[in-house]
Amino acid sequence: MIEFQDPSILPEINTPMNKKSALELRKVNIFYSDNQAVKDVSFNIRRNRITAIIGPSGCGKSTLLRSLNRMNDFVEGARVEGELLFADENLYGKDVDPVEVRRRIGMVFQKPNPFPKSIYNNIAWGPLINGYSDSTDELVEKSLKQAALWDEVKDRLHDSALNLSGGQQQRLCIARALAMEPEVLLMDEPCSALDPISTAHIEDLMFELKERYTIVIVTHNMQQAARVSDYTAFMEMGDLIEFNVTKRIFTRPSVKRTEEYVTGRFG
Amino acid sequence: MSFSSESESISLARRHRKAKLFSMFCGMVTWSGVVLLAVLLYQVSIDGFRWLDWQFIDSFPSRFPERAGIKSALVGTIWLISLVALISIPVGVCTALYLEEFAGKGKISKIIEVNIANLAGVPSIVYGILGLAIFVRYMALERSLVSGALTMSLLILPVIIIASREAIKTVPMSIRYAAYSLGATKWQTAWAHVLPASFPGIMTGVILALSRAIGETAPLIMIGALTFVAFLPEGPMDSFTALPIQIYNWVSRPQQEFHELAAAGIIILLSVLLLMNATAIYIRNKTERRLK
Ligand SMILES: Nc1ncnc2c1ncn2[C@@H]1O[C@H](COP(=O)(O)OP(=O)(O)OP(=O)(O)O)[C@@H](O)[C@H]1O
Ligand SMILES: [Mg+2]
Numbered sequence: 001m002i003e004f005q006d007p008s009i010l011p012e013i014n015t016p017m018n019k020k021s022a023l024e025l026r027k028v029n030i031f032y033s034d035n036q037a038v039k040d041v042s043f044n045i046r047r048n049r050i051t052a053i054i055g056p057s058g059c060g061k062s063t064l065l066r067s068l069n070r071m072n073d074f075v076e077g078a079r080v081e082g083e084l085l086f087a088d089e090n091l092y093g094k095d096v097d098p099v100e101v102r103r104r105i106g107m108v109f110q111k112p113n114p115f116p117k118s119i120y121n122n123i124a125w126g127p128l129i130n131g132y133s134d135s136t137d138e139l140v141e142k143s144l145k146q147a148a149l150w151d152e153v154k155d156r157l158h159d160s161a162l163n164l165s166g167g168q169q170q171r172l173c174i175a176r177a178l179a180m181e182p183e184v185l186l187m188d189e190p191c192s193a194l195d196p197i198s199t200a201h202i203e204d205l206m207f208e209l210k211e212r213y214t215i216v217i218v219t220h221n222m223q224q225a226a227r228v229s230d231y232t233a234f235m236e237m238g239d240l241i242e243f244n245v246t247k248r249i250f251t252r253p254s255v256k257r258t259e260e261y262v263t264g265r266f267g
Numbered sequence: 268m269s270f271s272s273e274s275e276s277i278s279l280a281r282r283h284r285k286a287k288l289f290s291m292f293c294g295m296v297t298w299s300g301v302v303l304l305a306v307l308l309y310q311v312s313i314d315g316f317r318w319l320d321w322q323f324i325d326s327f328p329s330r331f332p333e334r335a336g337i338k339s340a341l342v343g344t345i346w347l348i349s350l351v352a353l354i355s356i357p358v359g360v361c362t363a364l365y366l367e368e369f370a371g372k373g374k375i376s377k378i379i380e381v382n383i384a385n386l387a388g389v390p391s392i393v394y395g396i397l398g399l400a401i402f403v404r405y406m407a408l409e410r411s412l413v414s415g416a417l418t419m420s421l422l423i424l425p426v427i428i429i430a431s432r433e434a435i436k437t438v439p440m441s442i443r444y445a446a447y448s449l450g451a452t453k454w455q456t457a458w459a460h461v462l463p464a465s466f467p468g469i470m471t472g473v474i475l476a477l478s479r480a481i482g483e484t485a486p487l488i489m490i491g492a493l494t495f496v497a498f499l500p501e502g503p504m505d506s507f508t509a510l511p512i513q514i515y516n517w518v519s520r521p522q523q524e525f526h527e528l529a530a531a532g533i534i535i536l537l538s539v540l541l542l543m544n545a546t547a548i549y550i551r552n553k554t555e556r557r558l559k
Contacts, residue, residue, distance in 0.1 A: 103450025126449035
């Protein structure tokens with residue numbers, strides 16, 4: 001059974017959203033055709049905090065993350081059941097526009113995926129198509145600074161983004177997501193392709209960003225989860241095994257499986 | 268120097284030899300094609316070269332070989348190809364985009380896909396009959412440039428669609444996801460990212476298709492392009508002739524001079540083709556570089 005230290009991180013079913021949470025998952029089930037990838041998962045994602053999702057490969061972390069901004073809509077056969085509350089509305093409600101959802105809940109992918117365009121246009125495009133009419137110059141500069149990339153690229157904003165290194169590309173993707181000023185930022189193993197220095201960059205960045213954004217990160221790196229996150233969800237085979245404040249998960253987990261996993265006694 | 272055992276280095280030598288043989292074989296095949304083309308061009312050139320002058324380009328056809336020229340056919344072909352490009356590129360590219368980006372991947376898409384592939388193999392004369400029935404007769408467009416262009420467009424649409432779809436397929440999904448995750452609609456994503464990224468590939472398909480259209484004769488004969496035109500078309504509703512038809516007409520006459528005129532016409536046709544391809548390749552390279 002799941003045990004929670006802080007009751008506010010557990011959703012109360014059939015009540016309005018907790019004021020502290022940015023997103024609430026209530027009995028979320030996700031299927032790929034007939035396969036169930038996520039089973040009955042409920043927890044709250046706290047505003048201005050970093051929530052980590054950990055668990056062995058194939059346990060449904062990416063699936064769960066993608067459901068939070070309806071990127072699952074593009075996966076053939078994917079079906080989401082249950083309630084995903086965002087600003088007191090079910091993300092999968094009838095009159096919710098998924099485009100609007102993705103505008104407000106941004107995503108950074110595992111592999112850096114810059115557009116084959118200039119650095120500048122990578123960042124300016126999202127705001128432009130969403131009707132941003134102020135000077136994009138300032139927005140580009142601000143976003144790049146937030147992503148700790150400005151100093152490295154300020155002299156070549158109109159070069160192709162594909163000429164950047166992998167770590168720079170990933171920070172560009174973060175800057176691109178930030179330019180939309182999303183309320184929640186989802187990150188699926190954002191550091192898996194990066195060296196330790198770039199990883200440290202991005203972790204520092206996350207600390208700064210959480211003042212303004214809510215962050216959900218999927219990671220295979222236990223130290224990273226322990227270092228950066230405030231809350232941690234441990235999943236296995238589609239089940240949420242344990243959800244708690246990160247410190248608790250890594251020091252005194254209440255479920256044996258969690259302990260085995262975070263201490264590396266199990267792959 | 269020896270970090271592999273003797274038997275290993277022997278098998279390595281054999282593999283190198285194999286690779287060399289294979290590349291020689293491929294080289295030979297390539298060059299035999301080139302040589303054949305060169306011989307053909309040479310033959311055509313010595314036949315037609317002495318007729319090639321400004322007077323030939325700037326004159327209408329005539330019963331007298333010395334006065335005959337290719338003006339109306341050349342202008343007709345330029346008109347025709349421009350109209351075909353105007354019709355077939357937007358329709359073909361939009362169809363490909365729709366099929367790849369918007370249509371579901373269900374049974375109906377599959378059926379459409381198979382049908383388009385089959386249409387690409389239908390003999391051109393069949394398109395000519397279709398064009399005659401629909402455009403010339405039913406829609407009463409007469410034997411005009413429009414009829415010809417519509418028929419030719421039908422003929423090359425399958426090629427443009429198939430090539431464009433292949434080009435669109437090579438655009439990685441991750442780019443689309445990146446756009447969607449920024450709150451872009453499918454249309455915005457397709458227009459701003461998918462289309463530009465697949466543009467070079469689409470151009471290649473379009474070049475190939477238009478090159479085919481420029482040389483096609485049968486459908487034009489079928490819909491009744493004229494063979495003797497002593498005026499220039501002034502609008503899309505005018506009747507016309509085209510280079511391959513003029514060439515065909517000259518070849519079928521008994522006199523040697525006209526055969527030589529045909530050869531000169533072929534040179535002109537090939538030049539137009541070459542010019543077109545060069546332009547398209549130039550555009551493609553330019554956009555490709557910008558994308559990188
Ligand atoms: N597009 C898909 N179609 C069908 N099944 C899928 C699809 N994507 C994922 N799955 C299945 O859903 C389950 C969860 O996959 P998911 O990608 O969410 O795992 P994950 O926890 O992110 O793993 P990893 O750590 O390796 O990224 C797996 O069993 C996987 O095979
Ligand atoms: Mg994953």
